[in-house]
Amino acid sequence: xxxxxxxxxxxxxxxxxxxxxxxxxxxxxxxxxxxxxxxxxxxxxxxxxxxxxxxxxxxxxxxxxxxxxxxxxxxxxxxxxxxxxxxxxxxxxx
Numbered sequence: 875x876x877x878x879x880x881x882x883x884x885x886x887x888x889x890x891x892x893x894x895x896x897x898x899x900x901x902x903x904x905x906x907x908x909x910x911x912x913x914x915x916x917x918x919x920x921x922x923x924x925x926x927x928x929x930x931x932x933x934x935x936x937x938x939x940x941x942x943x944x945x946x947x948x949x950x951x952x953x954x955x956x957x958x959x960x961x962x963x964x965x966x967x968x
Contacts, residue, residue: 875899878913878932880921893917898935913939 878896885891896913904910918941922928928936936942 878918878935880926883927893921895921896935896939911935911939913941915939915941915944919945 876898877894878898879891880893880895881889881891895917896911898909898911900909902910913936918936918939922941922945933942
């Protein structure tokens, strides 16, 4: 079983960490034989928003958990909302 943690880049690998945001148990049976993956998406998004840089392995686990998909959908929705212009009705269409 592995923990997904937030840590300072200067702290040792097995040293002090800031927060535990999830866990991954590859040997436990799970959907599609991928193991059990539990991630607190809200906390993961918070740390990514403040500039945390995930390792390659953690990035793939966050992608598998759907964290990156949710972030992308929020950004696309915000871009579409800001780019939308209301259309005024003309006198002919009433």
